[in-house]
Amino acid sequence: xxxxxxxxxxxxxxxxxxxxxxxxxxxxxxxxxxxxxxxxxxxxxxxxxxxxxxxxxxxxxxxxxxxxxxxxxxxxxxxxxxxxxxxxxxxxxxxxxxxxxxxxxxxxxxxxxxxxxxxxxxxxxxxxxxxxxxxxxxxxxxxxxxxxxxxxxxxxxxxxxxxxxxxxxxxxxxxxxxxxxxxxxxxxxxxxxxxxxxxxxxxxxxxxxxxxxxxxxxxxxxxxxxxxxxxxxxxxxxxxxxxxxxxxxxxxxxxxxxxxxxxxxxxxxxxxxxxxxxxxxxxxxxxxxxxxxxxxxxxxxxxxxxxxxxxxxxxxxxxxxxxxx
Amino acid sequence: xxxxxxxxxxxxxxxxxxxxxxxxxxxxxxxxxxxxxxxxxxxxxxxxxxxxxxxxxxxxxxxxxxxxxxxxxxxxxxxxxxxxxxxxxxxxxxxxxxxxxxxxxxxxxxxxxxxxxxxxxxxxxxxxxxxxxxxxxxxxxxxxxxxxxxxxxxxxxxxxxxxxxxxxxxxxxxxxxxxxxxxxxxxxxxxxxxxxxxxxxxxxxxxxxxxxxxxxxxxxxxxxxxxxxxxxxxxxxxxxxxxxxxxxxxxxxxxxxxxxxxxxxxxxxxxxxxxxxxxxxxxxxxxxxxxxxxxxxxxxxxxxxxxxxxxxxxxxxxxxxxxxx
Numbered sequence: 001x002x003x004x005x006x007x008x009x010x011x012x013x014x015x016x017x018x019x020x021x022x023x024x025x026x027x028x029x030x031x032x033x034x035x036x037x038x039x040x041x042x043x044x045x046x047x048x049x050x051x052x053x054x055x056x057x058x059x060x061x062x063x064x065x066x067x068x069x070x071x072x073x074x075x076x077x078x079x080x081x082x083x084x085x086x087x088x089x090x091x092x093x094x095x096x097x098x099x100x101x102x103x104x105x106x107x108x109x110x111x112x113x114x115x116x117x118x119x120x121x122x123x124x125x126x127x128x129x130x131x132x133x134x135x136x137x138x139x140x141x142x143x144x145x146x147x148x149x150x151x152x153x154x155x156x157x158x159x160x161x162x163x164x165x166x167x168x169x170x171x172x173x174x175x176x177x178x179x180x181x182x183x184x185x186x187x188x189x190x191x192x193x194x195x196x197x198x199x200x201x202x203x204x205x206x207x208x209x210x211x212x213x214x215x216x217x218x219x220x221x222x223x224x225x226x227x228x229x230x231x232x233x234x235x236x237x238x239x240x241x242x243x244x245x246x247x248x249x250x251x252x253x254x255x256x257x258x259x260x261x262x263x264x265x266x267x268x269x270x271x272x273x274x275x276x277x278x279x280x281x282x283x284x285x286x287x288x289x290x291x292x293x294x295x296x297x298x299x300x301x302x303x304x305x306x307x308x309x310x311x312x313x314x315x316x317x318x319x320x321x322x323x324x325x
Numbered sequence: 326x327x328x329x330x331x332x333x334x335x336x337x338x339x340x341x342x343x344x345x346x347x348x349x350x351x352x353x354x355x356x357x358x359x360x361x362x363x364x365x366x367x368x369x370x371x372x373x374x375x376x377x378x379x380x381x382x383x384x385x386x387x388x389x390x391x392x393x394x395x396x397x398x399x400x401x402x403x404x405x406x407x408x409x410x411x412x413x414x415x416x417x418x419x420x421x422x423x424x425x426x427x428x429x430x431x432x433x434x435x436x437x438x439x440x441x442x443x444x445x446x447x448x449x450x451x452x453x454x455x456x457x458x459x460x461x462x463x464x465x466x467x468x469x470x471x472x473x474x475x476x477x478x479x480x481x482x483x484x485x486x487x488x489x490x491x492x493x494x495x496x497x498x499x500x501x502x503x504x505x506x507x508x509x510x511x512x513x514x515x516x517x518x519x520x521x522x523x524x525x526x527x528x529x530x531x532x533x534x535x536x537x538x539x540x541x542x543x544x545x546x547x548x549x550x551x552x553x554x555x556x557x558x559x560x561x562x563x564x565x566x567x568x569x570x571x572x573x574x575x576x577x578x579x580x581x582x583x584x585x586x587x588x589x590x591x592x593x594x595x596x597x598x599x600x601x602x603x604x605x606x607x608x609x610x611x612x613x614x615x616x617x618x619x620x621x622x623x624x625x626x627x628x629x630x631x632x633x634x635x636x637x638x639x640x641x642x643x644x645x646x647x648x649x650x
Contacts, residue, residue: 216572234572241573247541247559248566250584257582259575 002323003096004303005060009049012304020061023098024072030080030103031072035324036119036297037095038065038152039310041238042263046092047307053092054264063094064263065123066101067109077103085109087122089270091263095303097323104271107278110286120292120318121285124152126277127235127262128211129160134276135258136209136231140165143202145194145225148213148236149186150177152318155293157211158186163284169198169207171218173313180293180316195221206230216240223249231256293317327648328421329628330385334374337629345386348423349397355405355428356397361444361622362420363390363477364635364644366563367588371417372632378417379589388419389588391426392434392443402428410434412447414595416588420628422648429596432603435611445617445643446610449477451602452560452587453536454485459601460583461534461556465490468527470519470550473538473561474511475502477643480618482536483511488609494523494532496543498638505618505641520546531555541565548574556581618642 001022008014025031043062045051053059067087070080080086080103088106093099109118131153132138144161148154149170161168162185170181171191178188189197198207206227212218215237222232223246230253250257262273284290295317298306303321310319326347333339350356368387370376378384392412395405405411405428413431418424434443456478457463469486473479474495486493487510495506496516503513514522523532531552537543540562547557548571555578575582587598609615620642623631628646635644 212572234575237572237576242569242571244567245570245582246567247537247562247584250559250582251562251586252589253584254586254589255584257570257575259572259578259580261576261579264577264579 001097002300003061004063004300004321006047006062007060010047012307014047015304015307017300017303020096023093023096023100025074025100027074027076028102029074029100030070030077030086030106032066032068032086032099032101032106033071034066034068034097034099035115036067036320036322037063038119038123039306039319039321040064040123040152041236041310044307044311057090057092059092061093061096063092063096064090066090066094066099066106067115067118067122068099071098074103079103080106085118087118088274089122089126089262095321102267102271105267105274107274107282110282112286112288113292116294116297116320117292119320120152120294123262124156124292124318125160125281125285125290126273128153128157129277129281130262130273131233131235131260132157132161132209132211133164133280134273135260136211136233138164138166138209142208143167143169143205143227145198145207145210146170146186146213147211147218149181149188150316151213152293153213153235155180155184155317158184159290160281160284162186163289169201176314176316184293194218195224198225202227209233211235214239216243219243220246220249223253223255226253226255229254231258234259235261295319297322326422327625328386329388329625329646331372331387332385335372337632339372340629340632342625342628345421348418348421348425350399350425352399352401353427354399354425355395355402355411355431357391357393357411357424357426357431358396359391359393359422359424360440360649361392361645361647362388363444363448364631364646365389365448365477366561366635369632369636382415382417384417386418386421388417388421389415390448391415391419391424391431392440392447393424396423399428404428405431410443412443413599414447414451414587420646427592427596430592430599432599432607435607437611437613438617441619441622441645442617444645445477445619448587449481449617449643450485450606450610450615451598453478453482454602454606455587455598456558456560456585457482457486457534457536458489458605459598460585461536461558463489463491463534467533468492468494468530468552470523470532470535471495471511471538472536472543474506474513475641476538477618478538478560479536480505480509480642481615483509484615485606485609487511488614494526501639501641509618519543520549523550527552534558536560539564541568544568545571545574548578548580551578551580554579556583559584560586620644622647
């Protein structure tokens, strides 16, 4: 099978495409034939040597998600048959033509999604759903503020929140991003001075949940933009890690700050996130009310170009690579 | 009735004792005759002019808790009769011989507590319980780390956590405090270098819940001392408000940081905290397995001395004033 590997730590010079022996399904695993694979910011951290794969996953093959067709089932698999389409999460090794994944870490792909749509879905929608619903407890009538609204997780979060009866504000830095946020049912807000805009738009109430996909640059304004009893959920820190925080401000708003990441979770917690995704997100995908946003698809031979696109600004949704002929 | 007032913002020079017209019970309130009243760090903030009373409570009479005997009931009161002993929370006005309080913001005083024990209980035990159980979700088998272990809330938290089947570590700065923590079922830990001690004592696992009653001085070590998926609950910031926080560190531990305060809550949330206290804490008080720790009782004529004691170091439990003849 072909797969993408990192030959060491660095930038694109460590990215190669190689032939490896085909992956094999363990007893409780399905083997998935992959035509398209999604890239994620965490892959960039791994490329830089800052985010090694957890034990039990290929150490040098990036890729945190999988979508495709089951081509083999381990002896103890009960949920799936050969020929069914599945998608889900892996701790690494997703950028390969064959991926072995635990049967409880995948969900069924709805007929509404083609191969590209399926590949663009799992990490974005599971991460967004876990962050805003499971961690942030977003409820109908709440206001969600999304920082990083035009990426894969951001575009998924806007749609999930709108479908859940929430109002969604998304910070943007361009007219293109503003149009994207609007097209998904959200309200674009200028990134510069967002706290004042949120205050005005919510008539002083603030956002009940803030999804932070960008980083420390939005602090301390995030606390200013938060409603009493609001929840800030940190999923990405590409634009800054260390921030000054007012503990008294946290007390006065009775605020919650949650850090979260999917990759490092043990199987049972990943599986729980998949079941929650099946329950609350999959019906919206089946009905076509939720749709993954695809920025671009690169042939695997140009995977370095895909990484450049992922790293740059101005994306609208997911960046994918294709193994298809 | 006699009451303590703040004549302005400052230190003890603004503290006076005056005669005021007797408080009156509103329709849904009980009027409580008070013999002893508890002091809290929040009273010091109010004295300094930084923490005004919420609307609906006396603006210049401090005191956030009440314990005593019902001497009158409003026309719509259903839970209480004259002569019953109650304790609970008020948004202000607690340092008076008569206090009107909503009937749902008080709970019954167990026979096991005398007037001093009753006065030392509500704010300490309700705050501690709300912080470690309702916010921190402390469970049997968890490890709780308490910063500020020898004060009113700290001594209550240690006991509530031990009774709930948790292991309790409490940071201390003196042998007296260490003895107090030990006598309540906790394990004292030197405040200096506590993160390394927690790491050693928990064999690298860390604390599941950290109750922060002191402030920013314990950051960033609090994050280092926290277990994966742990919760830090901020209740006091007397020793520092602003702290630098690693958002990536929050993500890697999938940590939660909660700010909380009781005083600013609306009636329904205060009442909910009282009901949770009745359910989970009151049985332990009735059985004598939980006991308020009293540092000192000052006659109301020496209320300035009581404030000095509250502000100083080396306390063991609650500081009270007495209106008794």
